[in-house]
Amino acid sequence: MRESCRFSMAVHAMTVLAHRAREGHDGPMTSAEMADSINTNPVIVRRLLAALAQAGLVDTRPGNGGGAWLARDASRITLDQVHRAVEPPGGLIAMHDDTNGDCPVGSTIGDVLSDAIGRAEAALHAALEKITLAEIVQATMKHCPAAAAKARRAK
Amino acid sequence: MRESCRFSMAVHAMTVLAHRAREGHDGPMTSAEMADSINTNPVIVRRLLAALAQAGLVDTRPGNGGGAWLARDASRITLDQVHRAVEPPGGLIAMHDDTNGDCPVGSTIGDVLSDAIGRAEAALHAALEKITLAEIVQATMKHCPAAAAKARRAK
DNA sequence: TCATCGGTATCTATATTGGTTACAGTCGGC
């Protein structure tokens, strides 16, 4: 459990939602159904959905017949949006603090390194921004003939 | 302590080494001196140095008068090399596994996502590759007039 | 010979993660 898996689980959940939308199912999907595909606990999924809903990427409805669905078309959702929604801010590369202020390097390395790290992380976010959820959905169907056939039938 | 600070501490340590080289000090620097600037334990520094030495970025010598020094000029060391040396492999963005193989999405999302994440991380590494240790040293001296003056005197 | 180093093993405190259970609130069907 080195790092957080929230991002990958969130993309998984949203991909399942997109698959359902593609198949014509208009009704919401329950956290239990998504948890079954991700193979985790429904509470984990609900925690992710809460973050995704706050970011405006999904909508949810409580009560009988409730669940979650994509707030907009999968082609208008990027992986970067998902990442920012579910991962805590502050960056992927951590920095040490409490450096020695009496040392020329220790007193300045913080600013210098955070600038360099910021540029590197910006590159990663830019790359994630270029990938849409729709492309992920397309790729999963390419990898799985059964799902592709299912999608064709629904059309 | 969310993620590892090894990368930032390693860059800090190597920047200190580069500063010393720039000032004309040819002798090795002890882990205790570097630890003083980073404000950590000498053992932490030695662990980083061991990884950096294995990657061929620094050289070390045990015994009296021993210590560490840069294996080559700071302009020929990139932040990406440092990152790969001290951070465990496997990537910055983790993935969940044990997905439900009976689900069209669960059975394929692993391959699809690891491809997408791989592209994003490659972008980050490419950005780190463009930044040399020499640029970091230059920036620290820009931020700290005292160090810059010291470097001029040594010339 | 001996103090000074790196290298490494071992232990601890701590933070975060995914997971689990439990429960309040909401919704729709009967």
Next chain:
DNA sequence: GCCGACTGTAACCAATATAGATACCGATGA
């Protein structure tokens, strides 16, 4: 109006990884 099905949270747990600390061994040079 009642009841079961859902979300939304809070509270807790076990596992894990981290930085840090202590201790010891071997190497080195004065």
